[in-house]
Amino acid sequence: MARRARRKAEETRQDVLDMAESVFRENGFSGTTIADIASALDMSPANVFKHFRSKTALAEAIAERHVETLVGTLEGIDTSLPTLERLGHFVRRLMESHLRSLRQSPCLFEIVLMTSGNEMACGRRYKELLESRFVDMVRLGADEGVYFCEDVEKTARCISACFACVLHPVFLARYKADELRTRCDEVIEFVNRSLTNPLAR
């Protein structure tokens, strides 16, 4: 019985999140109150508050769910590609997938933007996973004799930092897609140039 109650609570929580997302999408984040969401669910506001103590808590849960989806779509590296094309292929696809979700749901982005300042466990997880992809790429490229690098982890951190200008929600939301694409291509070339420097200590 306790298990069933827990499952029921979890289901209600997901229902609240789904409805909140759709009401936010309709009216924008700032134009929505907990009462609006409760009324759309035919629930009392008190009942919604039982699951989420504030609109911010609700926003964080939505952002978290969204980042989990992103983590799920973060592909492994395509080893069939030539070494020098792998990084660009990966970053371009990732940026395009972010741009798509921004177009489909600007309010979701507003929420991620708002919460991305807070120390969210899921945000850290995403960053770590992203860096681990770069670790894989750098290591493979070095094994193939194309990349030169002494400290793989540090190099992966640098790659991730250099691509923040086209992958971080703040830049995705503020620049035009064409500008981001040009910048992305230029930075890919610049980063590859660093990775292929044979004189690297």
Place this chain on the structure above:
Amino acid sequence: MARRARRKAEETRQDVLDMAESVFRENGFSGTTIADIASALDMSPANVFKHFRSKTALAEAIAERHVETLVGTLEGIDTSLPTLERLGHFVRRLMESHLRSLRQSPCLFEIVLMTSGNEMACGRRYKELLESRFVDMVRLGADEGVYFCEDVEKTARCISACFACVLHPVFLARYKADELRTRCDEVIEFVNRSLTNPLAR
């Protein structure tokens, strides 16, 4: 007479900006109304509105003035340093000066952050000036035979993009100073590695 009236209006505008900045600093940006600023100035709100149509217009004017100050402090490059130390010296100093103004006046940062999404003429001017410093550094380094680069402008854009992760207000406001310093040092090394790649096309 007309000139005197214009000068008077400009003086009043500056007085309003000074007072607004100090009231924002005291009560935070969101906790301040135009009426608060007017009352601190012993003016009517209508008189303040004559100079700034909204709190956002006021915030933009403050951000603009702040960016103009930044532009003024953006030093030329130090040619007495060895080629490979110039870039790091320049970026580190710039980051530290941003961190100082963040510490001194967090509310000013909140305002810059809020307005940095809008297309501000002064923001673009700052970015252009910053990139022109990178152009100077790359060109000089290439003349000295240390940097290898074909397209100086494009390379400067890449350098600027790679350092956004430690110079853009969003990152400055959201990460700890120590984390930013480590990242800055790592990215400087990584960028120099790209610039010194002799195989660069």
